[in-house]
Amino acid sequence: MQNSALYIHVPFCAHKCIYCDFYSIITPGKENDFIAVLEQEIQYYSVLYGKSHHFDTIFFGGGTPSLLTPAQIERILTSLHSAFSISSQPEITLESNPGTLSNEKLRGFRAAGVNRLSIGIQSFQERDLEFLTRIHSAEQAGTAVLEATRAGFDNINIDLIFNLPGQTSDLWLENLETAVNLPVNHISAYSLILEHGTILNKLVLDGKVTMQDTDYDADLYEITIEYLARHGYTQYEVSNFCKPGFECKHNNHYWHYDDYLSFGPSAHSFVHNTRWHNYTALSQYHAAILRVGHAQAGSEKITPAMAAEEYIMLALRSNGLDTHIFSQKFGAELLNTNKALFSQLLHEGFISKQGDILRLTPKGYAVCDEILERLQ
Amino acid sequence: MNRIRNFCIIAHIDHGKSTIADRLLERTGTVSSRELVSQMLDDMDLERERGITIKSHAIQMKYKASDGEEYTLNLIDTPGHVDFSYEVSRSLAACEGALLIVDASQGVEAQTISNLYLAIGAGLEIIPVLNKIDLPSAEVDRIKHQVIDLLGCKDEDILLASAKSGIGIDEILEEVVKRIPPPSGDPDKPVQALIFDSVFDSYRGAIAYIRIVNGSLKEKQKVRFFAHDKEYDAEELGVLGMKRIRTGELACGDVGYIIANIKDVHDTKVGDTITLKKDGAPEALPGYQEVKPMVYSGLFPTNTEDYENLRDALDKFRLNDSALVYQPETSAALGFGFRCGFLGLLHMEIVQERLYREFNQSIITTLPNVEYIVYKRNGTQMLIDNPAEMPGVGDLERMEEPYVKAQIVTPSEYVGNIMKLATDKRGVYRNTTYIDPTRADLAYEFPLSEIIFDFYDKLKSTTRGYASFDYELIGYKESDLVRLDILLNGETVDALSMIVHRSKSYDWGRKVCEKLKELIPKQLFEISIQAAIGSKVISKTVVKAMRKNVLAKCYGGDISRKRKLLEKQKEGKRRMKQVGNVEIPQEAFLAVLQIDD
Numbered sequence: 010m011q012n013s014a015l016y017i018h019v020p021f022c023a024h025k026c027i028y029c030d031f032y033s034i035i036t037p038g039k040e041n042d043f044i045a046v047l048e049q050e051i052q053y054y055s056v057l058y059g060k061s062h063h064f065d066t067i068f069f070g071g072g073t074p075s076l077l078t079p080a081q082i083e084r085i086l087t088s089l090h091s092a093f094s095i096s097s098q099p100e101i102t103l104e105s106n107p108g109t110l111s112n113e114k115l116r117g118f119r120a121a122g123v124n125r126l127s128i129g130i131q132s133f134q135e136r137d138l139e140f141l142t143r144i145h146s147a148e149q150a151g152t153a154v155l156e157a158t159r160a161g162f163d164n165i166n167i168d169l170i171f172n173l174p175g176q177t178s179d180l181w182l183e184n185l186e187t188a189v190n191l192p193v194n195h196i197s198a199y200s201l202i203l204e205h206g207t208i209l210n211k212l213v214l215d216g217k218v219t220m221q222d223t224d225y226d227a228d229l230y231e232i233t234i235e236y237l238a239r240h241g242y243t244q245y246e247v248s249n250f251c252k253p254g255f256e257c258k259h260n261n262h263y264w265h266y267d268d269y270l271s272f273g274p275s276a277h278s279f280v281h282n283t284r285w286h287n288y289t290a291l292s293q294y295h296a297a298i299l300r301v302g303h304a305q306a307g308s309e310k311i312t313p314a315m316a317a318e319e320y321i322m323l324a325l326r327s328n329g330l331d332t333h334i335f336s337q338k339f340g341a342e343l344l345n346t347n348k349a350l351f352s353q354l355l356h357e358g359f360i361s362k363q364g365d366i367l368r369l370t371p372k373g374y375a376v377c378d379e380i381l382e383r384l385q
Numbered sequence: 386m387n388r389i390r391n392f393c394i395i396a397h398i399d400h401g402k403s404t405i406a407d408r409l410l411e412r413t414g415t416v417s418s419r420e421l422v423s424q425m426l427d428d429m430d431l432e433r434e435r436g437i438t439i440k441s442h443a444i445q446m447k448y449k450a451s452d453g454e455e456y457t458l459n460l461i462d463t464p465g466h467v468d469f470s471y472e473v474s475r476s477l478a479a480c481e482g483a484l485l486i487v488d489a490s491q492g493v494e495a496q497t498i499s500n501l502y503l504a505i506g507a508g509l510e511i512i513p514v515l516n517k518i519d520l521p522s523a524e525v526d527r528i529k530h531q532v533i534d535l536l537g538c539k540d541e542d543i544l545l546a547s548a549k550s551g552i553g554i555d556e557i558l559e560e561v562v563k564r565i566p567p568p569s570g571d572p573d574k575p576v577q578a579l580i581f582d583s584v585f586d587s588y589r590g591a592i593a594y595i596r597i598v599n600g601s602l603k604e605k606q607k608v609r610f611f612a613h614d615k616e617y618d619a620e621e622l623g624v625l626g627m628k629r630i631r632t633g634e635l636a637c638g639d640v641g642y643i644i645a646n647i648k649d650v651h652d653t654k655v656g657d658t659i660t661l662k663k664d665g666a667p668e669a670l671p672g673y674q675e676v677k678p679m680v681y682s683g684l685f686p687t688n689t690e691d692y693e694n695l696r697d698a699l700d701k702f703r704l705n706d707s708a709l710v711y712q713p714e715t716s717a718a719l720g721f722g723f724r725c726g727f728l729g730l731l732h733m734e735i736v737q738e739r740l741y742r743e744f745n746q747s748i749i750t751t752l753p754n755v756e757y758i759v760y761k762r763n764g765t766q767m768l769i770d771n772p773a774e775m776p777g778v779g780d781l782e783r784m785e786e787p788y789v790k791a792q793i794v795t796p797s798e799y800v801g802n803i804m805k806l807a808t809d810k811r812g813v814y815r816n817t818t819y820i821d822p823t824r825a826d827l828a829y830e831f832p833l834s835e836i837i838f839d840f841y842d843k844l845k846s847t848t849r850g851y852a853s854f855d856y857e858l859i860g861y862k863e864s865d866l867v868r869l870d871i872l873l874n875g876e877t878v879d880a881l882s883m884i885v886h887r888s889k890s891y892d893w894g895r896k897v898c899e900k901l902k903e904l905i906p907k908q909l910f911e912i913s914i915q916a917a918i919g920s921k922v923i924s925k926t927v928v929k930a931m932r933k934n935v936l937a938k939c940y941g942g943d944i945s946r947k948r949k950l951l952e953k954q955k956e957g958k959r960r961m962k963q964v965g966n967v968e969i970p971q972e973a974f975l976a977v978l979q980i981d982d
Contacts, residue, residue: 016941199937227932248937263941277942284945309945319948326939353966359909377935379909382954 014262018273019074030204053302055092066259075105079117107153108145115160166195264327329368396486397494404548413446459640479596482510482565489523494853568638575666576600583653585704593653607662617645678726681770683751685722698744785861795852810835894924907931
């Protein structure tokens with residue numbers, strides 16, 4: 010049986026950052042109610058997929074899951090274990106904000122079974138953190154990693170954002186340098202995206218913030234790939250880098266087109282070629298679960314043609330398209346249609362070929378979407 | 386016959402022609418005010434949106450005059466834009482009189498004059514009408530003098546009206562009856578009916594709008610069309626109200642329609658004469674000048690597989706627009722398409738817009754150009770309407786390009802600006818006459834190629850909108866012309882080539898390169914843009930390679946969103962044209978039109 014992924018969306022934040030478009034609310038005190046409803050949702054899907062699927066990763070995303078207590082995390086994990094078939098040593102990731110992590114809490118999460126910690130550092134520089142309106146300080150950013158290590162985490166990811174307004178390449182390199190000198194074996198380095206509906210977007214529209222241009226963004230991206238490679242981090246997706254053996258198994262499930270089952274408001278699931286999403290607002294989510302046991306707000310049947318397109322998209326964005334496997338799944342037609350394009354891209358150094366695997370080069374990753382748009 | 390009046394309305398664009406027509410229809414009860422929409426006769430959406438008349442329209446009105454008699458008034462509405470002046474001239478031939486509408490603020494304009502000359506040439510009785518007299522800016526006395534100078538009429542001959550407020554409408558109708566002579570044909574002579582327009586109806590076939598000049602027609606008679614010598618049964622005859630009104634016969638002097646199961650609108654050739662098979666007239670009425678396209682451009686389907694659809698669309702389109710001519714063209718860059726001839730840029734725009742709206746055709750239009758005469762060294766001579774056909778320097782002896790005589794009417798203070806503009810456009814000054822001390826009528830000769838693009842816009846902006854302009858073709862003159870080629874990544878894109886005067890070629894080359902640089906989006910590879918004459922590169926620039934285009938995040942919920950985004954982007958790419966490995970957006974093929982010099 011193919012392994013699948015479980016995801017829990019924890020919709021609480023201490024504060025809404027200006028660039029973030031994930032769903033979260035900042036009213037404290039609703040956690041236990043939420044967990045009670047979440048457990049009902051887990052129960053609902055347990056009946057449907059408790060036997061058909063085997064899961065080997067669990068991911069707490071948000072929001073700020075680290076706002077929950079270790080006991081609350083443990084409670085959710087217990088529910089999942091009783092509802093689904095889960096491997097004996099699953100990868101269990103928790104997203105966290107350095108401002109919410111205490112020594113005690115870190116030990117608690119570790120003891121509850123969390124074995125991979127993802128820390129939303131974003132930057133080690135005060136100026137950037139203020140701009141992003143993060144709740145943590147530069148100092149907390151560094152100490153969070155060290156304390157997590159002391160608490161027993163040996164699989165740590167940090168998120169970093171580049172191409173912030175006014176961020177020079179030297180300042181960004183300083184951030185990378187700090188990162189690689191800490192005991193982190195996974196780095197997600199994102200270029201700042203302007204999402205609709207964020208405060209940042211409004212600031213840009215109002216002319217109060219100026220984004221840097223895409224050529225500069227490209228420079229920083231190149232620097233990132235090159236610097237991290239030099240320090241032993243392999244790029245295995247557009248924005249993700251890791252030491253050998255530390256790929257995020259959970260994210261690889263998304264990118265390798267495996268099934269994933271998700272719980273909580275705004276969560277998206279993908280099972281048996283159907284993708285569905287839950288209500289975004291906690292109140293609607295809550296009401297729906299109480300009424301019908303699930304909170305699906307909409308679903309989409311992925312046709313073979315759509316699946317083939319998504320498969321290629323995800324494979325090229327991550328660690329490469331295995332043309333042999335692709336042909337077995339979807340037939341060779343799409344590959345044949347795009348043969349000329351692939352050989353041109355190969356020739357121009359946007360992709361490399363190893364055996365059956367077509368993989369983007371660093372130069373290719375930078376223009377991944379442009380390449381995907383050219384596929385017929 | 387004594388109680389028939391056939392007349393048309395001529396005016397400069399925007400002087401209120403269609404509004405006057407609306408009022409006449411309302412006043413005569415042809416339409417009730419409830420049914421009345423503005424620009425009643427302009428039944429194409431495009432006409433109402435743009436406030437212009439594209440096709441002629443004919444309508445019959447009944448009017449009880451002050452002498453107690455009821456008269457049949459046939460009104461033929463005509464287009465005002467210079468591109469469609471051929472429509473005006475053919476409408477005139479079906480009339481005995483014309484209302485000359487002059488805006489009481491704007492005064493006499495270029496097309497007032499040119500249309501007037503057409504009407505006088507056709508021997509029509511002219512009734513001058515000052516319109517919009519109730520506007521605060523109206524200068525009735527001054528404009529009256531202009532009209533008197535122009536027509537040599539008397540002060541009291543000029544009617545004063547405001548179509549908007551309904552002033553003077555009764556007087557217009559009365560004067561039409563009094564001053565315009567009834568049709569002069571002979572009912573006892575063999576039938577001669579003039580086709581002044583034709584339309585295509587998908588159920589009834591081609592419908593000819595006719596004026597019975599001599600004799601009379603009845604349904605079921607066998608009729609003969611002179612031009613192609615074809616015979617048909619007159620299935621249905623009638624007059625033109627708001628809809629067709631079947632009358633079964635048309636008498637001498639009448640204006641009406643004939644339906645005769647004619648499959649192809651080109652068999653109802655405008656200007657042709659219809660007679661009876663039996664006891665027919667020995668000869669046709671004098672026809673019109675053949676309509677000749679002024680500008681040519683390539684129309685290509687955005688997706689090459691749509692070629693057949695485009696052909697079908699053009700075939701259907703042609704049924705209602707006999708001015709459009711086209712023939713297949715093959716471009717190395719754009720594939721199969723058609724070389725089309727248009728009356729002018731407005732006509733081209735309208736065709737393109739209607740193909741898109743009415744036939745759902747997405748097309749790429751290449752840069753319009755005029756038709757040149759090429760003399761080759763081997764002594765042969767050829768007409769070319771496509772830059773791709775221009776022979777190389779080695780074979781070329783000389784070239785000629787079409788010239789027009791242009792008439793520009795302007796307030797005198799802008800004469801200096803116009804002279805400067807004319808020099809930029811290679812104009813040759815001929816003479817000036819003053820309509821009154823404040824208004825000049827300038828005569829120039831221009832190469833047609835210089836005025837088809839943006840001359841009118843430039844003229845308007847350099848004169849704050851006050852100058853007006855009209856032109857007519859006068860023939861060909863020798864000219865030092867070169868073909869400017871555009872190369873993308875070293876490959877000539879034939880659809881971007883243009884023929885320009887040598888003195889302007891360097892400037893154009895530079896500007897076209899810059900414009901293309903703006904219009905061609907960054908792609909995976911650097912794109913070099915060059916302008917060349919023969920093998921000599923005269924200008925170049927570069928579109929740098931795209932360096933980054935990737936969304937940073939793609940997790941569970943982003944996958945559907947990302948796929949949809951991708952599909953949308955792909956859709957956008959499909960609208961671009963792939964030439965070699967370069968993707969060119971549609972508008973780039975008309976880049977030159979957007980150049981501001």
